Amino acid sequence: MGAMIKRTMKKQAVKERGTIRFIEENDIEKIDAYWGSKNNWEAIPAKVSEMKKFADWDKVIKLDHGYDENKPTSQLNLEDIKGAAKFRGGECLSTDMETGNWAGKLDFKCAFDHTFTASPKLMLEGGHFCPQCELESWNYKERAKREPFFAQVWNPIQSKADGREYMKSYQN
Ligand SMILES: [Zn+2]
Numbered sequence: 001m002g003a004m005i006k007r008t009m010k011k012q013a014v015k016e017r018g019t020i021r022f023i024e025e026n027d028i029e030k031i032d033a034y035w036g037s038k039n040n041w042e043a044i045p046a047k048v049s050e051m052k053k054f055a056d057w058d059k060v061i062k063l064d065h066g067y068d069e070n071k072p073t074s075q076l077n078l079e080d081i082k083g084a085a086k087f088r089g090g091e092c093l094s095t096d097m098e099t100g101n102w103a104g105k106l107d108f109k110c111a112f113d114h115t116f117t118a119s120p121k122l123m124l125e126g127g128h129f130c131p132q133c134e135l136e137s138w139n140y141k142e143r144a145k146r147e148p149f150f151a152q153v154w155n156p157i158q159s160k161a162d163g164r165e166y167m168k169s170y171q172n
Contacts, residue, residue, distance in 0.1 A: 032164055061156075065124060066149055074100035081106060081120050088129045089147035111146035139165040 013020035022030040023041065035041040045051055066087025067080045078097040085092040089111030097106060102121040109115050110130035122128050133143070142165065144154035 029164075033166070063152060064149070067124065073102055076100060076102070076120060076124075081123075084120075084124060087147075088123075088149045089143070090129065111143070135168065137165050137167045141165075 010020065012018055014024070015021065019034055022034060028038065031038050031041060064087070066084040067076070071080070077099045078092070078094065081097060082092045085108055091109045093107040093109055093115070098104060103119050105117040105119050107115065107117055108130070110133055112130070112133060114130050114132040116131055118128060140150070140154055144151040144158070
């Protein structure tokens, strides 16, 4: 049974766009996209039983959101928002904000010089920042260099990930 499954899977994997075909043809771009890098692929043990299982379930990593989360939201002011924007590699361009107003829109610039408006709620609670960066591509390596907020989740897995930029495309 095991041999049969293996045969069936392998048949798929050597087809065009199959993951073994990437290795056979040394198609680095696709290898990077699928495994992160050729080194990652080479590090996979020959036997499934030799695979190391994830065991670090109890380790908790608390993310820094770039502002004092103990402060009641009714007291958040422009300085807090400016600090949070800086932590996201950008800048809050607005010069005033009504303290505690989470819904009012403010002006921002991201680490790649795009400008946009967003409410503090969208940024701090919703986790959004620059809409243009999100639309254009997956460019995590470069973003991590400029955005400390993003770097804290990206850098710990960096050795397993590649630094390519993948453009996004949309079909309507
Ligand atoms: Zn941007």
